[in-house]
Ligand SMILES: Nc1ncnc2c1ncn2[C@@H]1O[C@H](COP(=O)(O)OP(=O)(O)OP(=O)(O)O)[C@@H](O)[C@H]1O
C-alpha cells in the first residue's frame with residue numbers, strides 16, 4: 001500500500017515553468033545548485049512511511065498533484081491582515097513575505113554598522129560573497145527530497161549577517177503569510193543566518209495563513225554560529241488547520257556558541273519539523289524547546305537531532321505536547337555523541353498530555369553514544385489530566401472547563417515561561433488561552 | 447443548614463457509606479470521629495461532590511436545596527468548603543493565581559463584580575499573617591513541596607479567603623505542630639458565627655479543646671454509631687472505639 005518512493009513529477013515540471021518566469025532575476029550563480037537539487041528531487045521524491053524517519057507521518061497528500069507553485073498560481077483576491085502576527089516596528093525589525101513574495105521591510109535604519117538584514121532575494125545578488133560560502137551547505141540535499149525541493153525553488157526568506165562582536169538589540173522578525181486562493185499552493189521560504197564570532201541576536205519566525213486555505217509551506221533554515229556567538233530563535237507555526245507545513249532547521253555551532261531554538265507549533269493539518277544541531281567545537285551550549293498543540297485531525301511531528309561532535313558541550317531539550325480530538329503527535333529525539341565528544345552533558349525530555357481517548361502520541365528517544373565519559377539522560381511521559389487536581393479546583397468553585405484549562409495551561413507554562421522575548425511569550429499565552437475551553441476568562445485573571 | 451438522610455455511597459463495587467443520618471444547624475460545630483477506613487473522608491468528599499463516590503441512596507439537603515443535584519463547583523459557590531485530608535499539589539499554578547481563580551469564579555457565580563487585584567493581595571497577606579504563614583507560599587505552585595503542616599495551613603488560609611457557610615475540615619489537625627494547631631484552631635474559631643456551620647473530622651481530642659464542638663459523632667463501618675456532646679470525645683480518648691462498636695452491635699444506629 002505504501003510506496004517506496006512518492007514521486008511528484010508535477011513539481012519537477014513546475015521548476016521549468018518557474019525558471020522561465022524568473023529568468024530576469026540576477027542570481028544566476030546559484031542556478032547550477034538549483035538544477036542539481038531538482039534532479040535529485042526527481043530521483044528521490046517525497047519521503048514515504050517506508051522510511052524510518054517518516055514511519056508515522058504519511059506525506060502522500062503532498063504528492064497529490066494539486067499543489068501549484070505560489071508565484072505562478074496567480075493573484076489572490078483577499079489579503080490576510082498581517083498586523084495580528086506582527087510585533088510592531090518599534091519592537092522588532094519586521095519583514096513580511098506574502099505568498100512567497102517580499103511585501104515589506106520595516107525601516108532598519110538604526111542597525112549597527114555592518115549588520116545585514118535583508119530579504120534573501122536581495123542577498124542572492126547583492127551579498128553573494130556572504131551567501132555563497134554557506135547557502136545550501138548544511139541542508140541534506142542528497143538525502144532529503146523536500147530539502148532538495150526547497151533548494152531548487154528557494155528565492156525569498158530572511159538573510160542575516162552579523163559581523164564579529166556585534167550585538168543586535170532589536171529582534172528581527174520574519175512573517176510568512178499565505179492568502180486564500182482558488183488553487184492549492186506551495187511556497188518555499190528559505191532563511192540563512194550567519195553570526196560571526198561573538199555576534200548576538202534574536203530572530204523570530206512566524207507562519208500563518210488563511211483559515212480556510214489548503215496550502216503547503218516547505219521551509220528551510222540554515223544557521224551558522226561562530227565562536228562565542230549567541231542566537232535566540234523563536235519559531236511560531238500558526239498555519240491554517242488545512243495546511244501542510246514542512247520545516248527544517250540546520251544549525252552549525254562553533255566553539256562556545258549558544259543557541260536556543262524554540263518551536264511553537266499550533267497550526268497545520270500536518271506539521272513536520274526537523275531540527276538539527278551540529279555541535280562542532282568545545283564549550284557549546286544548545287537549548288531546543290518546543291510546545292505543540294494538536295486538535296481535530298492534526299498531526300504534529302518533531303524530529304530533532306543533536307550531533308555532539310566535540311567534547312565539553314551541553315545540550316538541553318524539552319518538548320511538550322497537548323493533544324485533543326483525534327490529533328496525533330510524533331516526537332523523535334536523536335542524540336549522537338561521537339567518540340571524541342567526552343564530557344558531553346545532554347538532557348532530553350518529551351512530555352505529552354492526551355486530552356481525549358482518540359488522541360495519540362508516538363514518542364521515541366534515540367541515543368547513540370560512542371564516548372565513554374558522558375552524562376546523557378532522556379525521558380518521555382504520556383498522561384492525562386489529573387482527576388484529583390481537577391476535583392481540587394472544582395471544590396474551590398472553578399467549573400470543570402476552566403479547571404481543565406488551568407491545568408493544561410500549567411502544563412504548557414513550563415515551556416511558555418522560557419520564551420524570553422516577552423511580546424512573543426504573551427502572544428503564545430494568549431493563543432493558548434484561545435484554544436482552551438473557558439480560556440477567555442483565564443486571560444482576564446492573568 | 448445541612449440535613450443528611452440515609453446517605454449511601456460506594457466506590458467501584460465497594461459500599462462505603464451505608465446510611466448516614468446527620469443534621470447540622472447554622473451556628474453549630476460538629477465533630478466527626480471514627481476508626482481509620484470507617485468512611486469519614488468519603489462522607490466529606492461526597493458532600494463536596496467528588497464524582498468517584500457514587501451516591502446510591504438517601505438525600506442531602508443544604509439550605510433547602512438538593513445538594514446531590516449540584517456540580518462540585520456549584521456546591522463550593524453555594525458556600526461549602528472542604529479542607530482536604532490530603533491537599534493536592536498542582537505544579538505550575540501559583541497559590542495566588544489559584545485563589546484568584548477561585549474567588550473570581552465565586553464572584554461570577556453570584557453576579558458580583560470581579561475583585562480588585564490590590565484589595566485581593568492585601569487581604570491575602572493579612573490572612574496569611576493571621577495564620578503565621580510565609581508569604582512566599584503565595585508565589586509557589588499550589589502545595590508543591592509544601593511541608594505537611596504548610597499544606598494544612600494552606601487549606602485554612604483558602605477557607606479564610608473564600609469565607610464559606612459550611613466548612614468541612616478533614617483531619618486538618620493531623621501533622622500540625624503544637625503552635626500550628628493553636629493557630630489553625632484560632633483560624634477556625636474566627637469563622638464561627640451564627641450564620642455558619644463547621645464539621646470537623648478528627649482523631650484527636652486535643653483539637654476539640656480548642657474548637658469546642660456542639661455535637662460529636664462516631665462513624666464506624668459507614669454508619670454513625672454514636673452521637674453525643676463534647677464529653678463523648680473525652681470518653682473515646684479514654685476507652686477507644688471498640689467500646690462504641692460493641693454497643694452499636696446491639697442497638698440500631700444512633701441518630702444525631
Ligand atoms: N478510591 C478508592 N477505591 C477503593 N477504596 C477506597 C477508595 N477511597 C476510599 N476507599 C476505601 O473506603 C474506605 C473508607 O475510606 P475513607 O478515606 O473514607 O476513611 P476515613 O474514615 O477517612 O479513614 P482515615 O481516618 O484513615 O482518614 C476505606 O476502606 C478505603 O480503603
Ligand SMILES: [Mg+2]
Nearest residue numbers: 486487488531
Ligand atoms: Mg480520612
